Amino acid sequence: KVIWGFPPFSTLLAIADPPEKNTDGVGGTWSPHITLRLDGVVPRENYEGIAARGLDDGRHQIWIISDDNIAAIERTLLVKLILDPALEPAAQSAN
Numbered sequence: 001k002v003i004w005g006f007p008p009f010s011t012l013l014a015i016a017d018p019p020e021k022n023t024d025g026v027g028g029t030w031s032p033h034i035t036l037r038l039d040g041v042v043p044r045e046n047y048e049g050i051a052a053r054g055l056d057d058g059r060h061q062i063w064i065i066s067d068d069n070i071a072a073i074e075r076t077l078l079v080k081l082i083l084d085p086a087l088e089p090a091a092q093s094a095n
Contacts, residue, residue, distance in 0.1 A: 011038035
């Protein structure tokens with residue numbers, strides 16, 4: 001059974017180191033670690049931009065942005081996330 005969501009994607013925050021290039025100069029496999037599943041926390045959207053900075057208290061401030069692509073069914077969103085490595089993912093906040 002297929003259940004189509006709208007928009008038809010999920011929002012995840014993943015972190016990974018860039019892959020090492022192989023001896024032939026081709027990039028290796030990118031293996032991200034999903035840090036946070038944002039469905040149900042922020043609106044489902046195709047977020048195109050991200051900015052991150054560390055805070056003095058060890059937490060991380062993450063901004064993600066989507067745009068409306070000049071389409072009536074889309075919207076522009078700016079979301080601020082505060083990630084605390086000391087907390088479980090379910091306890092993270094979105095503002």
